[in-house]
Amino acid sequence: FSEDISNLDKRTIINTFNNVATACAECERLYMTPIPLLYTRHTLKFLTLWMAFMPFAFYDVFATSWNHTGMIPAICIICFLFFGIEEIAVSLEEPFSILPLNELVEEFQENAQETIEWMEEEHQASTKEAPMGIDN
Numbered sequence: 001f002s003e004d005i006s007n008l009d010k011r012t013i014i015n016t017f018n019n020v021a022t023a024c025a026e027c028e029r030l031y032m033t034p035i036p037l038l039y040t041r042h043t044l045k046f047l048t049l050w051m052a053f054m055p056f057a058f059y060d061v062f063a064t065s066w067n068h069t070g071m072i073p074a075i076c077i078i079c080f081l082f083f084g085i086e087e088i089a090v091s092l093e094e095p096f097s098i099l100p101l102n103e104l105v106e107e108f109q110e111n112a113q114e115t116i117e118w119m120e121e122e123h124q125a126s127t128k129e130a131p132m133g134i135d136n
Helices: 007-032 037-052 054-058 071-093 101-129
Strands: none
Touching: 007 101, 037 054, 037 071, 054 071
16 A cells, blocks of 8 residues: 555545445434334134134045044144244344344444545645655
8 A cells, every 4th residue: 555545436436435324324224114013914814713723625535544634744844944934034023133233334434444544645645755746
């Protein structure tokens, strides 16, 4: 970094900071947009009702097993999988609770501060080296 930073590089840095600020604003907008609680409740109620009637759908499928005993573990596995998918979907509705955003923001602030300090040092160094007046 011994060379002076060009205007193109300065513009690139400023554009990068603007892009990050825009992305942060979009994340904030997403975070502040509420997911309707009714949607989550309705999905869970529908899934529970569907799973409650699952044994009736599997009754003929397991007719060959003694007293339909194979149906119980099959329905337990299916319930476990579907309710697991539903729980994952609820977690993905609010991704900011599972992402390490605080660490990312702190690292970004440190990098931005280092860049600002470096630019100020380069500016001070370039003003010290530049002559104040031109003698003929």
